[in-house]
Structure formats: C-alpha cells, structure tokens
Amino acid sequence: MTTRIPTGRDYSALVQEDRVHSAIFTDEQIFQDEMERIFHTTWLFALHESEIPNAGDFKRLQIGRYPVIATRDEQGEIHLLINRCRHRGAQVCESSHGNTRRFQCWYHGWTYDTRGDLVGLTGPEAYDKDFKCDAHGLTRIPRVESYRGFVFASVAREGMSLSDYLGSTKPYIDIMVDASPIGELQVKPGVVNRTRYRGNWKQVGMDGYHPHYVHMSVFKIFSKRESTTGSAVGALHLEDPFADVSKSRTRGFPHGHACLDFREQRRPHADASIEELRRSEEGARYVDDMISAYGEERARDLIAWHGDPHLGLFPNLQLIHDHVRVVIPISPGETEVLMYPVFLKGVGPSINEKRLRAHEAFYGPAAAGSPDDAEIFERTQRGLLADADPWVQLGRGIHREEVDEDGSVASCISDEITQRAQMQEWKKLMTRG
Amino acid sequence: MAQQIVKAMPEVIHQGIVDTQTQQRLERFLALEAALMDAHEYDRWLALWDSDEVLYWVPCNSDEQDPSTGIAIIYDDRTRLLERIMRLKDKTAHAYRPLAKLVRSVSGVLPLSVDGDEMEVAASFVLGETRVGQQNLWLGKTLYRLVDTANGFRIRSKKVMLLNNDDAMPNLTFLV
Numbered sequence: 001m002t003t004r005i006p007t008g009r010d011y012s013a014l015v016q017e018d019r020v021h022s023a024i025f026t027d028e029q030i031f032q033d034e035m036e037r038i039f040h041t042t043w044l045f046a047l048h049e050s051e052i053p054n055a056g057d058f059k060r061l062q063i064g065r066y067p068v069i070a071t072r073d074e075q076g077e078i079h080l081l082i083n084r085c086r087h088r089g090a091q092v093c094e095s096s097h098g099n100t101r102r103f104q105c106w107y108h109g110w111t112y113d114t115r116g117d118l119v120g121l122t123g124p125e126a127y128d129k130d131f132k133c134d135a136h137g138l139t140r141i142p143r144v145e146s147y148r149g150f151v152f153a154s155v156a157r158e159g160m161s162l163s164d165y166l167g168s169t170k171p172y173i174d175i176m177v178d179a180s181p182i183g184e185l186q187v188k189p190g191v192v193n194r195t196r197y198r199g200n201w202k203q204v205g206m207d208g209y210h211p212h213y214v215h216m217s218v219f220k221i222f223s224k225r226e227s228t229t230g231s232a233v234g235a236l237h238l239e240d241p242f243a244d245v246s247k248s249r250t251r252g253f254p255h256g257h258a259c260l261d262f263r264e265q266r267r268p269h270a271d272a273s274i275e276e277l278r279r280s281e282e283g284a285r286y287v288d289d290m291i292s293a294y295g296e297e298r299a300r301d302l303i304a305w306h307g308d309p310h311l312g313l314f315p316n317l318q319l320i321h322d323h324v325r326v327v328i329p330i331s332p333g334e335t336e337v338l339m340y341p342v343f344l345k346g347v348g349p350s351i352n353e354k355r356l357r358a359h360e361a362f363y364g365p366a367a368a369g370s371p372d373d374a375e376i377f378e379r380t381q382r383g384l385l386a387d388a389d390p391w392v393q394l395g396r397g398i399h400r401e402e403v404d405e406d407g408s409v410a411s412c413i414s415d416e417i418t419q420r421a422q423m424q425e426w427k428k429l430m431t432r433g
Numbered sequence: 434m435a436q437q438i439v440k441a442m443p444e445v446i447h448q449g450i451v452d453t454q455t456q457q458r459l460e461r462f463l464a465l466e467a468a469l470m471d472a473h474e475y476d477r478w479l480a481l482w483d484s485d486e487v488l489y490w491v492p493c494n495s496d497e498q499d500p501s502t503g504i505a506i507i508y509d510d511r512t513r514l515l516e517r518i519m520r521l522k523d524k525t526a527h528a529y530r531p532l533a534k535l536v537r538s539v540s541g542v543l544p545l546s547v548d549g550d551e552m553e554v555a556a557s558f559v560l561g562e563t564r565v566g567q568q569n570l571w572l573g574k575t576l577y578r579l580v581d582t583a584n585g586f587r588i589r590s591k592k593v594m595l596l597n598n599d600d601a602m603p604n605l606t607f608l609v
Contacts, residue, residue, distance in 0.1 A: 190494050191503045194601040198567075217526035221516050336601050341504055353501050357508070366491065366506050366605040368520060374604050375528035378565075 009033075015427035017420070018395030022384040024426070025200040025392075031332040038315055038429045039064030039155075042255075043165045045317035045326060046070060046080055046153040048187035048340075049146060051097070056114055059097040059189045062328050063141060063153050069093045069103065070151070071114040080141035080153050081116040092138070097189040103138070112138050148177045149185060150317075150324075168406035169257045172309035176319050178298075179307025181289035182346035187324060193339040193364040199377035200384075201329035204337060205422055206258040206312045208250045208413035209396065211242045214376050218368045241265050241413070248413035250397075251404075256314025256425025258418035261410070263305060270304035277303070282348025289346065307344070312418065314425050322359045333381050339363050339370075394419045435574065438555055441545055451544045451552070455581075462579075462586045463539045463556055470608040471535040475518050478608060481588055483580055487511050488590040491609060496594040506598065506605065521608070529606045533564040541574075550581045551589065560609065569603060572596040 009029070014021040024030055044063055051059050052072045059070045060083065067083040069092075083091045085105040092103040092112060104111045104120070111120030116138035121127065143154040145162035147170065152162050166173070177183055212219065241248045247264035277283035290299040312318045318325040328336040341359045343352045362369035384392070397415025404410050411417050444450055451459070462481075469478040491507035492498050500508050509517055520526050537560040545553045553576065560571040573596055578589040593609045595602075 188503070191498070193493060193504065193506075194599075196601040196603055198603075214527070217520050217523040220523065220525065221519055349501065356500070356504055360504055360508055361513070364493065364504070364506055365602050368516075371528035371604040371606050372526070375606075 011430040012427060015423050016391075018398050019391045019393055020423050022387050022390045022392055025202060025381065025384050026332050026387070028332055031329070033430065034329070034426075035065050037432065038426065039329070041154075041156045041159070041429060041432075042315065043145075043152045043154050043159075043162055044315070045313065045324075046141075046144070046151045047189075048185065048324060048342075049078060049149045049151055050184075050186045051189045052078065054099065056099045056101055057097075058093065058095075058100060058114070060093060060095070064155060066141075066155070067091060068141060068153075069138070071116070073114045077115075078144065078146075078151060079114070079116055080144055081112075081138035082141070084139070085110055086118065086136040086138065110136075116140060148173060148183075165255055166313070167254055167257075168408060169253050169259070169311055169313060171406075172259055172261075172311040173319065175263075175302065175305050175309040176307050176342065178294065178302050179305075180344040180346050181286065181293045183293070184345040186343040186345055187340050188343070189340075191341060193370070194336065195339070195365050195370060195374060196330075196334065196336050197374040197377050198333055199335060199374075199381035200332055201315075201327050201335040202422065202426070203377040203380060204318070204325075204327050204335065204373075206250070206260050206310065206318070206418035207416075208242055208248065208260045208418070209416065210376070214372045215369055218362070218372070221368070239265075244412040244414055246413060249410045250413050250415050250417045252409045252417040252421025254407065256422045258312045258314075258421045259408075260310040260413065260418070262308070262310060263301070266304045266306070267301060268304075270300040273303050273306070274300070280350060282350045286347050286351055307342075312422070314422055321362070322355045323363065335377075394423065437545065437576070438543060441543075445543065445545055449544070450547055456542070456544070459544065459554060459579075459586070460539075460542050463542055463554075463577075466588075467537050467539050467558070471537060473521070473532055473535075473607070475521050475608075479514070479518055481586075482514070483587040483589045485589070487514065487588065488592075489514050489517075490590070491593045491595065491605075492598055494599050496598070506595070507593075528604055531564065533562045533607050535607055536561050545576075552579055552581070553577070554579055558609075562607070567603075571605075571609065573609065 014024050046063060047059055047061055047070050052070055055072055055074050055076065057072050061068050061070060063080065069081045069083050071079050071081060073079060083093050085092050085107065087105065087110045088107055090105050090107045092105045102111050102113060109120065109122035110118060113119045118133040118136045121133055141153045141155060142157045145152055147162060147166055150173065177185055239246060241262055249261040251259040251261045274287050277287050287303065290303060294302060308321045309319045316327045322341050324340045324342055326338040328338065330336055341356055361367060364370055394416045397411045397417065401409050401411045401417060409417055449456060466478065466481055487510065489507055489509040490505060493504050493506045521529060524530065537558050539556050539558050541555065541557040543555045545555055556575050558573055558575060562569045562571060574594045576592045579586045580589055
C-alpha cells in the first residue's frame with residue numbers, strides 16, 4: 001500500500017543506546033520518513049469499538065497521513081475506510097462522528113455505503129461498460145484487529161499480528177478494562193479533550209522522572225488536601241509514587257511499548273480505596289460487583305490500581321489514569337493530543353462522574369497537569385533547535401536495568417527505560433530495509 | 434447561547450428588563466471583571482464572587498455537554514476554584530510563567546431574566562493573548578448569574594462558552 005521512500009540518511013547513527021540526536025525531533029525530512037516508516041508500517045490505535053456501537057455509526061480519525069472513516073456496517077463489522085472519493089479525491093465525510101447509511105461526495109455525487117462499496121455512480125451511462133463499481137469502493141485500511149475493544153489498524157498489508165505486537169502489555173490493558181465489573185468500557189467520540197502543542201510527537205511519552213519538577217505546583221496543592229484517593233496522581237497523602245524508594249517501576253517492552261508500573265506501590269492502598277467506596281451506596285455496590293466478578297484478591301488489586309495501566313503503546317496510544325490518549329503528529333514541531341475519558345460499564349453513574357471530575361482536575365487545557373506538560377514540550381522544542389551540542393541524554397538508570405519474567409526491562413520509576421524502549425523501536429523501524 | 438438571546442422574551446430585546454442605571458452598573462461591573470482578569474488580579478477577581486455555592490463552568494465539546502456524563506474544560510465549585518486561584522498565583526506553576534499579556538473586550542451585555550435580587554446576564558467577549566512570541570485569539574459568550582448586593586454585584590455562576598470548545602486548543606493558563 002505504501003511505497004517506502006529510500007533514504008540515504010543513516011538514522012542508526014542518530015539513536016545511541018543512551019542518547020539521541022535532536023534532529024529526530026526537529027527535522028522535516030525525518031518527520032516525513034517517520035510517517036512512511038513508522039506510521040505506515042506498524043500497528044496504530046484507531047478507536048475503541050464502543051465509539052461506533054450501532055449499524056451506520058461512524059467516526060472520522062487519522063491513520064498516519066490518511067484521513068479515515070471508521071464505520072460499522074449492517075452486519076456489525078467495523079471498517080476503516082480512507083476518506084477520499086475514488087473519482088476526484090474529495091473527502092466524502094466531514095462530520096466528526098454520527099450515523100448514516102451513505103457517504104455521498106458533494107463534488108459529483110458518487111455514493112458509498114458503510115462498507116465503503118460504491119453504490120451510487122452518477123450518470124453511469126457515460127462510463128465504459130467495463131467500468132466496475134466494485135473496484136472503486138473507498139480504499140480500505142488493509143489490516144484491522146482488536147484487543148478487548150481497542151481497535152488497531154495497519155496500513156501495511158503484511159506484518160506481525162496485533163497479538164504479537166502487544167505481547168506482554170496485554171495484562172496492563174486488562175487493568176483498564178477490568179476496572180469495570182462486567183469487563184467493558186465505553187468511550188464516547190464526543191467526550192474528549194483536544195489539545196495542541198508546538199512540539200514533537202515523541203515528547204508525549206511515559207516519564208517517571210518529570211513529575212516532581214514539571215508538576216511541582218500540583219504536588220504542593222494536593223499535599224494540602226485531606227484525601228487524594230482516586231485522584232489523578234494517586235494516593236499522595238500516603239507516599240510519593242515517584243520516589244525511587246517507592247515500589248513503582250518503569251518498564252520497557254518489545255516493540256517500543258512502555259509503562260510506569262504503579263501496581264506494587266498501589267496494592268497496599270486497596271483498603272483505603274475500598275473504605276472510601278463503601279461510604280456511598282453505588283460505591284459499595286461497585287466493590288461487591290468487582291469481588292463477585294473477579295474474586296476477592298483480584299478485585300482488591302483492580303480497585304487499588306484505579307483502572308490505570310499507565311501504559312504507552314508505540315507509537316500513538318497511551319492508557320493513562322481514566323483516559324485513552326491518542327497522539328497525532330502534525331509536523332516535527334506540532335502535535336495534537338486527544339484525551340478520551342473512559343466510562344466503566346456496569347457501574348452506578350456516580351462512579352463515572354467521580355472519575356470525570358478526577359480526570360478534569362489534571363487533564364485538559366485549563367487543568368492542573370496538562371498545561372505544564374504542553375509548556376515543557378514547547379520549551380524543549382525551542383531548545384532543541386539550538387543543536388550546537390545536539391545529543392539528548394536518555395541514559396538515566398541504564399546500569400540498573402533488570403529483565404523481568406514477562407520479557408520487559410524494569411528499573412526505578414525515574415529511570416529512562418521508557419524513552420530508551422521507544423527510541424530503540426524508532427531506530428529499528430526507521431532503519432529497516 | 435446565541436439561541437437563548439434569540440429566543441428571549443421580546444421585552445428583553447426591545448425595552449430591556451432593567452432600568453438604564455442598572456444596565457450601566459452591569460456594564461461597569463463586567464468591564465471591571467475583565468480588567469481584573471487581564472491584569473491577573475486573582476484575589477480581587479475572586480472577591481467578585483458570591484460567598485455561597487458558586488459554579489465556574491467552561492464547557493468542552495459543546496456549549497451544553499452535561500458534566501455528569503461528559504467533561505468540561507473547567508467545572509469548579511468553590512473548593513476547586515480556590516485551588517485554581519492558588520495555582521494561578523503559584524510561582525512554581527511554570528505553564529503560567531511568564532504571565533500571558535491579555536486584553537479583552539466585553540460587549541452585548543444583555544440581562545435575560547430577573548428574579549428578586551438575582552439576574553441572568555449574557556455577554557460576548559473577544560480576548561487577545563500574547564505569550565512567548567505567540568498570539569492567540571479567544572472568543573466566546575458568557576452567561577452569568579449575578580446577585581445584586583449592598584456591595585454591588587456578585588457572581589453566583591459563570592458559564593463561558595468558548596467558540597473553539599470543540600476544537601484542538603493550546604494551553605488556557607489564565608482566567609476567561
């Protein structure tokens with residue numbers, strides 16, 4: 001589907017084990033090659049299947065360079081169709097999401113159904129008798145697979161399965177899904193924070209080193225609260241999850257995935273979370289339903305973990321706290337970030353409402369956390385342009401990495417394993433023949 | 434919001450439902466509020482709010498998205514509003530430093546309903562922001578619930594409907 005542009009550049013020289021060259025964040029040609037060699041070859045997150053639950057539901061999204069319409073057809077199957085009329089190339093869908101039976105191009109009236117098939121050819125008598133409508137449907141993204149409702153797409157016709165790509169990150173995805181007592185999430189296409197920053201897309205990563213500095217004001221304010229159980233930064237009143245003496249770990253997986261693993265650090269907080277939940281009727285029911293669904297031990301863990309895997313799936317998805325985050329590169333120096341709060345199915349409305357307020361407190365353009373991140377990414381982009389000394393250090397903790405049973409590499413929460421995992425995958429994909 | 438004005442009672446549009454003096458007091462009050470926000474005078478701005486339950490709401494995705502089933506850009510009760518002011522004033526909140534330079538123009542000040550000492554008032558604003566070499570233009574409509582007290586108007590609730598609340602936006606690190 002994609003013609004890979006040969007490049008004479010030696011990208012392997014730009015990524016060392018403990019450092020990367022700043023050109024990978026600022027160079028226009030490298031950005032174009034990233035689109036071809038990363039975004040048009042690997043698996044990308046597309047949408048959550050609950051965003052288009054009914055026949056005829058659709059949502060527009062971006063897959064690499066391609067504007068795409070995700071649809072659900074009459075048979076309930078999901079399709080990812082490139083939003084480009086096969087006649088002269090106009091986009092056939094402009095609404096962000098909705099429900100329809102047909103997509104009609106406003107240029108000359110060609111009409112497609114929700115499977116992308118060309119079902120309305122205007123003035124057909126003027127076309128050659130050999131013209132085949134079935135060869136002129138909307139172009140499909142060739143590979144679409146899903147894991148527990150998360151739908152991924154690959155523009156490459158061949159490649160590893162999604163299951164192999166996700167590998168040992170799957171139990172982390174389960175943490176988010178199994179926060180619902182019926183193991184189902186709802187993502188709403190119209191409930192999203194959309195933000196934009198003037199910085200490179202690779203800045204939005206997992207980073208356990210930055211919170212004490214970038215989010216200093218948040219720590220100050222939250223430390224004045226009586227309770228932060230369930231808040232976006234976890235149970236800070238008990239201990240600091242970002243201290244190297246805590247049980248939090250940073251983790252790198254094959255294929256560039258990365259995680260801030262708070263499981264062991266949060267596990268002892270199950271009692272406090274359950275006690276707080278039991279103070280309300282719906283909270284108590286949630287605890288009971290979780291225990292009957294998953295058993296006491298697993299339910300306690302899931303409640304302590306707040307449905308937060310803090311997982312980054314290379315290159316465009318992050319599952320953080322209460323939300324699904326999608327990273328959309330616009331140019332080397334501009335990135336759009338979409339943050340969709342997830343709703344738990346099978347719980348009382350007050351549970352989801354509390355999660356919404358917790359999300360809102362930290363995330364979004366006027367919240368306590370997101371602006372700090374966007375600001376530092378912009379300062380970084382301005383600084384990186386000064387490339388007299390071009391190397392960016394990512395070596396923190398490289399001497400204390402350990403390989404875990406699941407094949408991931410783990411170390412202290414503030415170590416830069418996450419960045420190294422992402423950059424090694426970047427290097428692999430950018431230099432692949 | 435525009436619909437609320439378009440569909441308002443004819444007297445709201447034609448005669449107005451407050452006397453000219455009240456209208457002038459309202460316009461002065463909103464001009465003062467705008468100046469305090471522009472000048473980052475956070476404590477003096479906070480003093481314009483009523484002492485009882487308050488709501489400072491900046492909807493996200495649409496002007497009417499229900500905060501019980503959707504998100505907001507800002508959805509502050511008094512506790513959250515006080516934390517917001519703490520952060521706006523905090524020198525370690527680096528996204529707010531250097532401070533943005535702001536100037537806004539408030540117009541279309543229109544009382545929509547009066548109920549005893551409380552009134553609902555609509556207004557529009559144009560806000561220019563410059564910070565670190567970047568200029569942004571913010572536009573929106575605001576719906577206030579104001580209470581008329583012996584010390585002047587006080588804000589009970591304020592809903593700010595940004596024109597771009599359904600689009601990607603940069604940091605909003607100041608008051609609107």
